[in-house]
Amino acid sequence: MLWDKLGSRTLYKHTRYGxxxxxxHSTISLNINGQxxxxxxxxxxxxxxxxxxxxxLTGAKKGCNQGECGACTILLDGKAVxxxxxxxxxxxxxxxxxxxxMNHSHGLHPIQQAFxxxxxxxxxxxxxxxxxSVKALLNENPDPGIDQIKEKLSGNLCRCNxxxxxxxxxxxxxxxxxxxxxxxxxxx
Amino acid sequence: xxxxxxxxxEIRRDLYDKLTGQSKYVADIKLPDMIFGKILRSPHPHxxxxxxxxxxxxxxxxxxxxxxxxxxxxxxxAPDLAILDKTVRFVGDEVAxxxxxxxxxxxxxxxxxxxxxxxxxxxTNMNDALLPKAPKIHEDGNLVGGKxxxxxxxxxxxxxxxxxxxxxxxxxxxxxxxxxxxxxxxxASWENTSLTVWKxxxxxxxxxxxISNALKIPxxxxxxxxxxxxxxxxxxxxxxxxxxxxxxxxxxxKPVRIELTRExxxxxxxxxxxxxxxxxVGVKNDGSITAIHxxxxxxxxxxxxxxxxxxxxxxxxxxxxxRCANVRYDGYLIYTNQPTAGxxxxxxxxxxxxxxxxxxxxxxxxxxxxPLEFRLKNHVGIEGQPGERITPNxxxxxxxxxxxxxxxxxxxLHECLIKGATAFGWEQRRQKSEDSGPIRRGVxxxxxxxxxxxxxxxxxxxxxxxxxxxxxxxxIMDVGEGSSTVIPQIAAEVLGIPxxxxxxxxxxxxxxxxxxxxxxxxxxxxxxxxxxxxxxDLKSKILDSAAYISDHEVESLDLNDGSIINKYNNxxxxxxxxxxxxxxxxxxxxxASVIPGSKDAIINSFGAHFAEVEVDTYTGxxxxxxxxxxxxxxxxxxPTLAINQVEGGISQxxxxxxxxxILTDPLxxxxxxxxxxxxxxxxxxxxxPIQVIFSNVVDPIGPFGAKALxxxxxxxxxxxxxNAISDAINIRFTDLPATPDKIIDALNKNC
Numbered sequence: 001m002l003w004d005k006l007g008s009r010t011l012y013k014h015t016r017y018g019x020x021x022x023x024x025h026s027t028i029s030l031n032i033n034g035q036x037x038x039x040x041x042x043x044x045x046x047x048x049x050x051x052x053x054x055x056x057l058t059g060a061k062k063g064c065n066q067g068e069c070g071a072c073t074i075l076l077d078g079k080a081v082x083x084x085x086x087x088x089x090x091x092x093x094x095x096x097x098x099x100x101x102m103n104h105s106h107g108l109h110p111i112q113q114a115f116x117x118x119x120x121x122x123x124x125x126x127x128x129x130x131x132x133s134v135k136a137l138l139n140e141n142p143d144p145g146i147d148q149i150k151e152k153l154s155g156n157l158c159r160c161n162x163x164x165x166x167x168x169x170x171x172x173x174x175x176x177x178x179x180x181x182x183x184x185x186x187x188x
Numbered sequence: 189x190x191x192x193x194x195x196x197x198e199i200r201r202d203l204y205d206k207l208t209g210q211s212k213y214v215a216d217i218k219l220p221d222m223i224f225g226k227i228l229r230s231p232h233p234h235x236x237x238x239x240x241x242x243x244x245x246x247x248x249x250x251x252x253x254x255x256x257x258x259x260x261x262x263x264x265x266a267p268d269l270a271i272l273d274k275t276v277r278f279v280g281d282e283v284a285x286x287x288x289x290x291x292x293x294x295x296x297x298x299x300x301x302x303x304x305x306x307x308x309x310x311x312t313n314m315n316d317a318l319l320p321k322a323p324k325i326h327e328d329g330n331l332v333g334g335k336x337x338x339x340x341x342x343x344x345x346x347x348x349x350x351x352x353x354x355x356x357x358x359x360x361x362x363x364x365x366x367x368x369x370x371x372x373x374x375x376a377s378w379e380n381t382s383l384t385v386w387k388x389x390x391x392x393x394x395x396x397x398x399i400s401n402a403l404k405i406p407x408x409x410x411x412x413x414x415x416x417x418x419x420x421x422x423x424x425x426x427x428x429x430x431x432x433x434x435x436x437x438x439x440x441x442k443p444v445r446i447e448l449t450r451e452x453x454x455x456x457x458x459x460x461x462x463x464x465x466x467x468x469v470g471v472k473n474d475g476s477i478t479a480i481h482x483x484x485x486x487x488x489x490x491x492x493x494x495x496x497x498x499x500x501x502x503x504x505x506x507x508x509x510x511r512c513a514n515v516r517y518d519g520y521l522i523y524t525n526q527p528t529a530g531x532x533x534x535x536x537x538x539x540x541x542x543x544x545x546x547x548x549x550x551x552x553x554x555x556x557x558x559p560l561e562f563r564l565k566n567h568v569g570i571e572g573q574p575g576e577r578i579t580p581n582x583x584x585x586x587x588x589x590x591x592x593x594x595x596x597x598x599x600x601l602h603e604c605l606i607k608g609a610t611a612f613g614w615e616q617r618r619q620k621s622e623d624s625g626p627i628r629r630g631v632x633x634x635x636x637x638x639x640x641x642x643x644x645x646x647x648x649x650x651x652x653x654x655x656x657x658x659x660x661x662x663x664i665m666d667v668g669e670g671s672s673t674v675i676p677q678i679a680a681e682v683l684g685i686p687x688x689x690x691x692x693x694x695x696x697x698x699x700x701x702x703x704x705x706x707x708x709x710x711x712x713x714x715x716x717x718x719x720x721x722x723x724x725d726l727k728s729k730i731l732d733s734a735a736y737i738s739d740h741e742v743e744s745l746d747l748n749d750g751s752i753i754n755k756y757n758n759x760x761x762x763x764x765x766x767x768x769x770x771x772x773x774x775x776x777x778x779x780a781s782v783i784p785g786s787k788d789a790i791i792n793s794f795g796a797h798f799a800e801v802e803v804d805t806y807t808g809x810x811x812x813x814x815x816x817x818x819x820x821x822x823x824x825x826x827p828t829l830a831i832n833q834v835e836g837g838i839s840q841x842x843x844x845x846x847x848x849x850i851l852t853d854p855l856x857x858x859x860x861x862x863x864x865x866x867x868x869x870x871x872x873x874x875x876x877p878i879q880v881i882f883s884n885v886v887d888p889i890g891p892f893g894a895k896a897l898x899x900x901x902x903x904x905x906x907x908x909x910x911n912a913i914s915d916a917i918n919i920r921f922t923d924l925p926a927t928p929d930k931i932i933d934a935l936n937k938n939c
Contacts, residue, residue, distance in 0.1 A: 052216075063370070063450070064371075069369060108208070115203070115207055119199075119203070121200070124207075154873045161835070
């Protein structure tokens with residue numbers, strides 16, 4: 001039987017991903033949106049699979065699964081990456097931030113607020129990935145010009161092409177965050 | 189008085205959930221016990237399946253169901269499209285499907301299915317497909333209908349006879365993909381004989397009908413739910429996916445979810461029809477047009493899909509945009525062994541207008557007439573085309589007429605040309621200095637006409653709830669264009685309440701009345717009119733009820749900001765919530781259906797786009813320096829959403845003009861670039877400065893004066909950009925996309 005030939009530990013696992021006969025798996029420790037997680041992951045799974053199927057964090061989307069569209073963008077140790085191009089086992093002891101981290105009990109993150117008020121989306125499928133790229137941009141450069149905004153978001157495809165509204169939303173978000181920090185308010 | 193919602197940029201209704209990652213798209217939905225499906229696809233462009241052996245696949249641990257064309261009901265999704273066919277007609281055509289515990293196992297099971305094919309000769313070029321000895325792809329031959337559709341007004345031969353000069357040219361446009369970011373997905377679940385399907389949809393009622401028809405089960409046993417949709421640009425309802433999913437779920441006795449891969453979405457989704465248009469125009473030396481004859485060959489691929497509508501639409505520009513007594517359009521729809529083409533934003537209009545506006549541009553320059561002047565002189569005016577009305581007086585006029593003698597309900601094309609030219613600086617930008625370096629600048633115009641909004645019968649139901657909010661129930665889907673915001677705005681305006689107090693319930697066949705698809709830029713007009721009427725009926729009922737309870741005369745009452753007031757002295761009488769609670773047995777609700785359209789006038793929308801480009805003659809790259817889009821869509825109900833639509837449509841179609849093409853290998857029928865990297869779509873880097881202007885010519889018929897908008901921005905882009913490139917380097921490209929290599933080749937030839 002094909003399965004018996006692969007690996008010495010063959011277990012059955014009931015996961016939200018389905019009933020898996022795991023041939024290779026490992027345990028990883030992963031901080032997601034500030035929460036520690038101990039997870040048992042199949043070596044084939046990507047970080048995107050873990051977020052969406054294991055942890056029900058469906059904000060990050062599977063647009064191409066090939067690292068070409070950016071719909072799966074999340075922050076890995078603060079850096080914007082395509083989570084479909086990161087194997088789950090590569091993320092041991094790392095910190096993951098997803099769009100779900102932006103929701104606060106007291107309201108929207110300024111970036112989200114700026115997008116809300118400036119219609120920064122149409123169908124919304126690219127939006128979680130875009131917000132993560134914007135977060136990475138503004139963390140690094142709180143006062144970006146148009147060229148810098150375009151470069152940092154060039155890996156996030158928006159097929160509805162809401163780019164005009166997106167650029168304006170980012171510019172306004174930058175202004176909002178600058179004035180917040182000037183007034184002593186902080187947002188993660 | 190409560191402030192008007194019409195013309196107000198109300199915040200997009202579902203944007204909050206999209207921003208917080210809470211919106212659920214089909215692939216985000218999980219059901220207990222759910223398993224996963226995958227589809228086996230043909231490696232051959234044309235073949236007969238003689239045998240399928242699934243025994244190994246069925247045995248593989250974790251596989252719950254396998255279906256083949258030999259063991260499912262022989263239902264049809266369309267006259268030429270079976271659920272699973274025993275003949276495959278393009279590389280990627282569906283052959284069989286499996287459902288298993290996870291996608292890895294499903295993928296493995298596919299590889300264990302043994303298919304015996306009898307390979308048939310194939311044809312991928314539409315001209316070759318018309319040759320007498322070409323392999324027949326469907327029973328009745330490769331030319332759909334056996335002959336072209338022919339539409340004419342007047343007599344083109346006479347018209348050409350009157351011309352001082354005749355111009356003729358052939359233009360070709362590629363197949364390209366809308367490649368919506370959300371790949372198609374479907375989730376099916378059975379409870380005894382009742383089926384529930386979640387799918388990316390632009391029309392849950394139409395989907396429900398198609399599913400019920402194909403599976404041959406009663407309509408009452410089928411429920412279709414359209415969750416948030418990651419766009420479709422016209423075509424997320426034309427494939428067998430949801431039915432394959434339903435069959436697997438039935439056989440496995442478990443819910444099944446199928447998500448297409450990006451590659452499958454490119455190949456087995458739908459793309460824009462490739463075309464070849466030959467257009468012939470006769471003009472007098474003073475620039476007036478005596479005859480137009482356009483003939484379009486259109487490649488529909490392996491199946492018909494929405495082909496007939498698309499080939500029809502490709503001729504409308506030639507037939508109706510320029511004032512001319514003698515016009516003719518011949519449209520040929522041709523089968524090939526290529527992936528199927530379907531509806532993609534504005535259907536055949538971008539292809540037709542590219543040919544039309546390119547040749548008109550050449551003509552104007554040949555006659556030494558400014559391209560703007562030429563269009564101002566010749567565009568169709570509000571009185572319509574010369575000729576005699578044919579449609580009987582008591583019938584609603586088609587939004588794609590051919591006959592003359594019909595006025596438009598409104599026509600702001602003149603305003604678009606003038607306002608657009610002013611904002612663009614047409615006069616100044618035309619007079620550029622002599623370019624000596626490798627960078628050449630040029631300017632171009634593209635104007636266009638499109639159906640203005642009347643679609644199928646639309647129904648809206650409104651219900652006053654005890655908390656004073658209004659439930660708005662409609663079977664339409666918001667596909668990302670904003671109808672879930674704009675339709676409530678209309679109801680809110682009539683009822684004098686904040687837009688947020690109108691709660692839409694859309695996209696679920698169990699909860700909503702029958703509705704057409706969100707397509708053809710018709711929802712604002714058609715569903716908007718229904719909403720307006722229902723709201724007006726509900727207002728009467730509310731005021732009658734309030735008059736009775738409060739012992740006021742009904743004529744003295746009005747609605748304002750969520751309350752019933754005395755309109756003479758502005759005294760607050762009661763809130764809507766209080767009214768609703770006062771008589772819980774009374775059902776304050778209203779429902780209205782409209783069959784939208786007019787018996788007296790054509791309802792069409794118009795526009796004109798202006799582009800300034802820079803062509804780098806060393807690299808062949810084109811940069812758009814300035815873009816002005818002037819649109820006549822009547823009263824703009826929500827400016828911000830409208831601007832987003834226009835900007836989005838323009839940016840999207842820059843790909844059509846300059847970079848996108850689905851490439852098929854003619855020797856094997858294989859799609860060569862089924863991925864985002866090689867089918868190059870515009871990124872944010874390519875986004876040009878776009879200015880959007882609206883004519884603000886209010887339409888007398890549309891809801892609060894509105895007309896169609898959604899697809900129109902897609903039409904003017906290739907014409908404006910290609911005319912600008914022609915102006916810049918004096919070379920007319922007749923073949924899209926104008927990629928850098930083509931530009932450099934052409935420049936080299938011209939040296």
